[in-house]
Amino acid sequence: MxxxxxxxxxxxxxxxxxxxxxxxxxxSLNADKDSTGVxxxxxxxxxxxxxxxxxxxxxxxxxxxxSPYFTFANETPSTVIHVGTMQFSFFLSTKPIDPKSPSGETIEIPHDQLVEFRVTSFDVNHGFAVYDPSMRLITQVQAMPGYVNNLRYKFTEPGKYHIFCLEFCGTGHPVMQATFKVI
Amino acid sequence: MFRYFICFFTLACFSFFVYANDNHSELREEQNIYGKIYNAPLHLSGSSKVTSVESLYSRKPLIVALVFTRCYGICNPYLLQLSENIKQLQSNTDFNVLVVSFDPRDNLKDMTNLAKQYRLENNRQWNFATTDSINEFINSIGFNPKWDSITQQFDHDALLVGVNEKGLITKNLLGIRTVDDLQLMIRSIHNVFIPSYRLPTKSNIFSCFNYDPKTQTNRPGLGLLFVALPAIITFLIVIIIVIKSKRAAA
Amino acid sequence: MNIESLKLKKISALWIIVILVLFIASIVLGILMRLNQGKVIEQSPLTFYTNMTTHGLTMIGIWFAAGMVAVNYLLQRYVKTSYGVNLFAFILTVIGVVMLWITTYAGKFSTGWTFLYPLPFRDLGSESWSTPLFLISLTVLGVGWLVWSVSLMAQILKKYTLSQAFAWQHFKSNASVETPPFILITTVTLIGVIASLIAAVIVIILYFAEYFSHGDFVNDALLMKNLIYFFGHTIANEMLYLGLAVIYEIFGEVSDRPKWKMTWYISLAWNCAMIFILTAFFHHLYMDFVQPQALQIVGQLASYLASIPSAAVTVFSIVAAVYGVKVRWSIVNLLFFLGVAGWVIGGLGAVIDATISNNIMLHNTLWVPAHFHTYNAMGNVLFSLGFFYWFSTQYVDKLVLSKLTKYTLALLIIGGIGFLMAFYVAGANSIPRRYSTYPVELTSGPYLAKVGALFASIYLIAILIFFYNIAKRCFVILSASSR
Structure with missing residues (x-):
C-alpha cells in the first residue's frame, strides 16, 4: 500500500x-518590544x-x-497483452490489434508471472491505469497516439482487476473502463 | 525572426509529406511475442547428426530466417541484406543465425548450395537446416506461407524471428530492413527492456527522439529543437532589448 | 498626486475588480463540479467539462494577471512603466476571456486547460467553430501578456545592465551598485513568463498548421505534450514567483521591519531557480515512457532542486523576519505569512508527486489538484489578496486588524484546509481527477466530493467578504480625480 x-x-x-x-x-506575538530576532x-x-x-x-x-522504467527490466515476460485505446473504450488482446477494426478479447493473466502490456492509442491521449480488486491504483502508463509504451507488471493476487482511463480524453472519459482477471 | 520561422516551418511540412509512408507492418510483427518457438529437430548442412532448435538457442540467442531454395522472389535479396547487415555490426558474435527451409522439397544438399551461394558454408555463426516438422515450427512463429500451384512458388513474407536463450520469441521483423532494426532485434533477444517505441506508420519528422539501437540511446529529433525553441527565442529577445537600450542610451 | 501615477492606480484598481469577479465566478464553477461529482446536482458530462475547462483556464489567467498587476504597480518605484501597454494588456485580456467563455459555453469546447493534442480536433459534442475560436482567444491572451512582459523587461533593462538585473555583481565581495531583490525576482520571473508564452505561441502555430492543412499535416503527440506543459507548468509556476516578488518588496514595509537587502545568496538562489524552473515541466511526462529516461530523471532532479532556493532563501527570510520580533500584524502581512505556509505545504505535496516512483501511484489522481490547489488557493491567491488589500487601503484608509477580518481569515483557513484535505485523501484513495461522475467501484469519490464542496463554500464566503472590502475601496480609487 x-x-x-x-x-x-x-x-x-x-x-x-x-x-x-x-x-x-x-x-512574534510573544516577543518583547526590543528583541532583535534571529x-x-x-x-x-x-x-x-x-x-x-x-x-x-x-x-x-x-x-x-x-522508477517504473527500471523495474522488471532484466526479466523476460511470460505473456504480452496488446492494449489499444479509443474514445471511450479499451481493447485488450493477446494478438496484435488492428487500428482499423480493433477488437479485444477476455483476458486472463496468471499470477506471479511477468506480463508486458503494449499500450497505444488510436485517437487521442488516454491513460491505462490498473486498479487491484480493492480498487487501489497499482500501476499505470499513458497511451499516446503514434507511440507504443511497454508496461511490465507482476500480479501477486488473483482476482478481478479494473482498468480506468487516467488522461482526460473527452466527455466519455469517466465511463472508459475495462476489466481482466488474474488467475 | 518570425519570417524565418515560417520559412522553416513550411520546409518542415513539405519534407514531412515527402517522407510520410504508410505501412502496417508493425501490426503483424507483434504476433506471438513471448511465445515459445517449437523445438523442431534439425538437419544441419555439413553435419550428419540430427540436432534441435533448443540446442542452438540455449547456446546463444538466435535469429531465425525462413526461406525456400527455389524462391524466385524475396528470399535471395533478404538473405543477402541480412548477411550484409550482420557484417556491418560492430559486435556480431553474441548470437547465431538459423536459416530454415519451409519447403518440404528442399533437402540438405539444396541448403548447402544456398550457403555456398553466400560463402557462408564455413561460417560457424550461420546454420543452414531443414526440418521434418515444418508445420509445427512455422505455426509456433505465426508464419503462414501460401502455395501457389500455378507458379510453383510460395507466397510468403520475408520474416526474421528473434529468439532468446529461453526459446521465447522476443521480436519479429517483416520485410527487408535496415541494420538499425536488426540492432533492435539483437537487443531484444538479449532481454534488454525497451520501454517504448514509435509506430513506423507515421515517420514524423517532428518527433522529439529517435531510438538509435546502435548506441542504445535516443537520438534527438527535430521536435526537440521545438521544445528548446522557447528558451532560445527568449534569450534572443533579451539580447535584442539589451542592444536596443544601449543604443538608445548612446 | 500626479496624473501618471493616478492612471496607473486606476488601471490597477480596474484589474483587481475584474480579477476578483472572475475569481468568484470560477470558484462557483469549481463548487458546481464537486457537487456534480458528489451527486448532489446532476449535470451532463459536457456541462461538467465545459465548466472544468473554463475554471482551469480562467484561474490560471487571472492569477497570472494579478501577479503582473502587482509587479507592474511596484515596478513604478524603480523604473518608468508604460501605462499604454498595461491598458493594452487589460483590453486584450478582457477580450480573450470573453472569447474563451464564448468557446466554452456557446461552443461547448471542453478539452480541459491542457488541450492535449489531438483532443481539440476530436472533441466530441463541441461546435466545429469552437476549436479555432479557442486558439484565437489563446492567441489574444498570449499576445497581450507577451507584449506586457517584454515591455516591463525592456523598462528594467533600460535602467539596469543585464548583469545588474540578474544581480551578478553581488557575487563579488563589494558590489558598487545594489540591485533591489524585487528587480532581480521580476527579471528572473519575466524571463520564465516570456519563455512559457513563446511555447504557447509555438503550440498555437502547430495547431493552426494542422487545422488549415485539413489533415495533410499531422503533429507529433509527444512534441505537443512537451510544449503544452512547457507553457502550462511554467506559467503556473512563474505566477507564484510574481507573488513572491511582491512579498520581498512590501513585507518589511507593512511589518515595520527593515527591507530585505540583496546578498550573494539571494542572487545565486534566484539565478538557479530560473534554470530549474524551465526544466521541471518534464515531470508532467513521467508516465510517457516514450520520453527518454534521462529527461525523466532531469525532471525529478529539477523539481527537487527548484525547491532549494525558494525554501532556503524566501521561506527562511520570511521566518527570520518574524521569529522572535514584535511585528505589526495587519491583514496584509498575515495573508503573506499564511500564503508562505500554504505554499510550503503545497510544495511538500508537489515534491512527493514529483518523485517518479510515487508518481506512478498518484499521476492524474486527485493528488495532483490537491497540491496545486494548496499553493494556489492557499498560497498565491493569498499573496495577491495581500497586495490587493495593501493597494486598496494605502490611499483610502488605515490598515487595522478588525475582529471581522480575523473571523474571515479563520473561515478562509478552515474552508481551505477542509477543501484541500478532501482532495488529498481522495488522491491517496486512487480517485482519478477529471471525472464528471465516479464509477460505482470508487465508493469514496462522491463522499469526498461533497466534503470538498462544503468546505469550498466556506472558502467562498471568506473570499466574498474580502471582495467586498477590497472592491469598495477600489471603486473609490476609480472615481478619484487628480487633485
Missing part, C-alpha cells in the same frame, strides 16, 4: 510544517540549506532506482 505510506509521510511533513509556522507566529542568520541559513540538500539528495538516490 504505497499510497497509505505516502499519505502518512505527507501528513507527518504537514504536521511539522504547521507546528513550525505556528510557533514562528507565536514567537542571530547568526547566515550561519543558520547555511546549515538549513545543507541539511535540505542532503535530505533531498538521499530521497532522490533512494527513489530514482525504483
Amino acid at each position: 504505497q499510497q497509505n505510506s505516502i499519505m502518512l509521510f505527507f501528513m507527518l511533513l504537514v504536521g511539522i510544517g504547521t507546528i513550525f509556522f505556528v510557533s514562528i507566529f507565536m514567537s 542571530k547568526n542568520l547566515l550561519k543558520k541559513r547555511f546549515w538549513f540549506t545543507l541539511i535540505l540538500i542532503v535530505v533531498l539528495g538521499i530521497f532522490a538516490a533512494a527513489t530514482l532506482p525504483k
Whole structure:
C-alpha cells in the first residue's frame, strides 16, 4: 500500500510544517518590544540549506532506482497483452490489434508471472491505469497516439482487476473502463 | 525572426509529406511475442547428426530466417541484406543465425548450395537446416506461407524471428530492413527492456527522439529543437532589448 | 498626486475588480463540479467539462494577471512603466476571456486547460467553430501578456545592465551598485513568463498548421505534450514567483521591519531557480515512457532542486523576519505569512508527486489538484489578496486588524484546509481527477466530493467578504480625480 505510506509521510511533513509556522507566529506575538530576532542568520541559513540538500539528495538516490522504467527490466515476460485505446473504450488482446477494426478479447493473466502490456492509442491521449480488486491504483502508463509504451507488471493476487482511463480524453472519459482477471 | 520561422516551418511540412509512408507492418510483427518457438529437430548442412532448435538457442540467442531454395522472389535479396547487415555490426558474435527451409522439397544438399551461394558454408555463426516438422515450427512463429500451384512458388513474407536463450520469441521483423532494426532485434533477444517505441506508420519528422539501437540511446529529433525553441527565442529577445537600450542610451 | 501615477492606480484598481469577479465566478464553477461529482446536482458530462475547462483556464489567467498587476504597480518605484501597454494588456485580456467563455459555453469546447493534442480536433459534442475560436482567444491572451512582459523587461533593462538585473555583481565581495531583490525576482520571473508564452505561441502555430492543412499535416503527440506543459507548468509556476516578488518588496514595509537587502545568496538562489524552473515541466511526462529516461530523471532532479532556493532563501527570510520580533500584524502581512505556509505545504505535496516512483501511484489522481490547489488557493491567491488589500487601503484608509477580518481569515483557513484535505485523501484513495461522475467501484469519490464542496463554500464566503472590502475601496480609487 504505497499510497497509505505516502499519505502518512505527507501528513507527518504537514504536521511539522504547521507546528513550525505556528510557533514562528507565536514567537512574534510573544516577543518583547526590543528583541532583535534571529542571530547568526547566515550561519543558520547555511546549515538549513545543507541539511535540505542532503535530505533531498538521499530521497532522490533512494527513489530514482525504483522508477517504473527500471523495474522488471532484466526479466523476460511470460505473456504480452496488446492494449489499444479509443474514445471511450479499451481493447485488450493477446494478438496484435488492428487500428482499423480493433477488437479485444477476455483476458486472463496468471499470477506471479511477468506480463508486458503494449499500450497505444488510436485517437487521442488516454491513460491505462490498473486498479487491484480493492480498487487501489497499482500501476499505470499513458497511451499516446503514434507511440507504443511497454508496461511490465507482476500480479501477486488473483482476482478481478479494473482498468480506468487516467488522461482526460473527452466527455466519455469517466465511463472508459475495462476489466481482466488474474488467475 | 518570425519570417524565418515560417520559412522553416513550411520546409518542415513539405519534407514531412515527402517522407510520410504508410505501412502496417508493425501490426503483424507483434504476433506471438513471448511465445515459445517449437523445438523442431534439425538437419544441419555439413553435419550428419540430427540436432534441435533448443540446442542452438540455449547456446546463444538466435535469429531465425525462413526461406525456400527455389524462391524466385524475396528470399535471395533478404538473405543477402541480412548477411550484409550482420557484417556491418560492430559486435556480431553474441548470437547465431538459423536459416530454415519451409519447403518440404528442399533437402540438405539444396541448403548447402544456398550457403555456398553466400560463402557462408564455413561460417560457424550461420546454420543452414531443414526440418521434418515444418508445420509445427512455422505455426509456433505465426508464419503462414501460401502455395501457389500455378507458379510453383510460395507466397510468403520475408520474416526474421528473434529468439532468446529461453526459446521465447522476443521480436519479429517483416520485410527487408535496415541494420538499425536488426540492432533492435539483437537487443531484444538479449532481454534488454525497451520501454517504448514509435509506430513506423507515421515517420514524423517532428518527433522529439529517435531510438538509435546502435548506441542504445535516443537520438534527438527535430521536435526537440521545438521544445528548446522557447528558451532560445527568449534569450534572443533579451539580447535584442539589451542592444536596443544601449543604443538608445548612446 | 500626479496624473501618471493616478492612471496607473486606476488601471490597477480596474484589474483587481475584474480579477476578483472572475475569481468568484470560477470558484462557483469549481463548487458546481464537486457537487456534480458528489451527486448532489446532476449535470451532463459536457456541462461538467465545459465548466472544468473554463475554471482551469480562467484561474490560471487571472492569477497570472494579478501577479503582473502587482509587479507592474511596484515596478513604478524603480523604473518608468508604460501605462499604454498595461491598458493594452487589460483590453486584450478582457477580450480573450470573453472569447474563451464564448468557446466554452456557446461552443461547448471542453478539452480541459491542457488541450492535449489531438483532443481539440476530436472533441466530441463541441461546435466545429469552437476549436479555432479557442486558439484565437489563446492567441489574444498570449499576445497581450507577451507584449506586457517584454515591455516591463525592456523598462528594467533600460535602467539596469543585464548583469545588474540578474544581480551578478553581488557575487563579488563589494558590489558598487545594489540591485533591489524585487528587480532581480521580476527579471528572473519575466524571463520564465516570456519563455512559457513563446511555447504557447509555438503550440498555437502547430495547431493552426494542422487545422488549415485539413489533415495533410499531422503533429507529433509527444512534441505537443512537451510544449503544452512547457507553457502550462511554467506559467503556473512563474505566477507564484510574481507573488513572491511582491512579498520581498512590501513585507518589511507593512511589518515595520527593515527591507530585505540583496546578498550573494539571494542572487545565486534566484539565478538557479530560473534554470530549474524551465526544466521541471518534464515531470508532467513521467508516465510517457516514450520520453527518454534521462529527461525523466532531469525532471525529478529539477523539481527537487527548484525547491532549494525558494525554501532556503524566501521561506527562511520570511521566518527570520518574524521569529522572535514584535511585528505589526495587519491583514496584509498575515495573508503573506499564511500564503508562505500554504505554499510550503503545497510544495511538500508537489515534491512527493514529483518523485517518479510515487508518481506512478498518484499521476492524474486527485493528488495532483490537491497540491496545486494548496499553493494556489492557499498560497498565491493569498499573496495577491495581500497586495490587493495593501493597494486598496494605502490611499483610502488605515490598515487595522478588525475582529471581522480575523473571523474571515479563520473561515478562509478552515474552508481551505477542509477543501484541500478532501482532495488529498481522495488522491491517496486512487480517485482519478477529471471525472464528471465516479464509477460505482470508487465508493469514496462522491463522499469526498461533497466534503470538498462544503468546505469550498466556506472558502467562498471568506473570499466574498474580502471582495467586498477590497472592491469598495477600489471603486473609490476609480472615481478619484487628480487633485
